[in-house]
Amino acid sequence: MxxxxxxxxxxxxxxxxxxxxxxxxxxxxxxxxxxxxxxxxxxxxxxxxxxxxxxxxxxxxxLAKVLSETEFYAFAEKAFALPEVKSLLMSAANAHNAAGQKGTG
Structure with missing residues (x-):
């Protein structure tokens, strides 16, 4: 004990x-x-x-300065829906990713 x-x-x-x-x-x-x-x-x-x-x-x-927030969002949605803009954005993202892979590889 x-x-x-x-x-x-x-x-x-x-x-x-x-x-x-x-x-x-x-x-x-x-x-x-x-x-x-x-x-x-x-x-x-x-x-x-x-x-x-x-x-x-x-x-x-x-000219973007004169738009209200709602108007700017509507504009941005329409602009980013355009095939040309989507393609440019995709190219920029791919270039960014390729540069990042070169830096780490």
């Missing part, structure tokens, strides 16, 4: 376990902070990409 622990031994064990719990909670908070940081970074990158591409459209075609 195991020897019973004394009250001071139990108090010491409790203090050690509480310290260990505090360390684990701190580690969990660090991991949650890291996840939040990376998720925010992804959102910032997306926002930056959307802003720069929107600015590029306006600089290439200034």
């Amino acid at each position: 195991p020897k019973q622990k004394t009250i001071p031994e139990l108090d010491t064990e409790i203090a050690a376990k509480e310290h260990q719990l505090a360390q684990l909670q701190h580690k969990q908070q660090q991991l949650e902070n890291r996840r939040s940081y990376y998720e925010k970074g992804d959102r910032r990158k997306r926002a930056h990409r959307l802003i720069t591409r929107g600015a590029a459209i306006e600089s290439v075609e200034p």
Whole structure:
């Protein structure tokens, strides 16, 4: 039969376990902070990409500035549905992918 622990031994064990719990909670908070940081970074990158591409459209075609958001979306849907535009976009994407494969291969 195991020897019973004394009250001071139990108090010491409790203090050690509480310290260990505090360390684990701190580690969990660090991991949650890291996840939040990376998720925010992804959102910032997306926002930056959307802003720069929107600015590029306006600089290439200034008339796009006068359209409302709804009008612009309708225009974009029609423009990207054109076979010529689809073909140009596909060519650009293929060129991008080919360049990426050359860089990794």
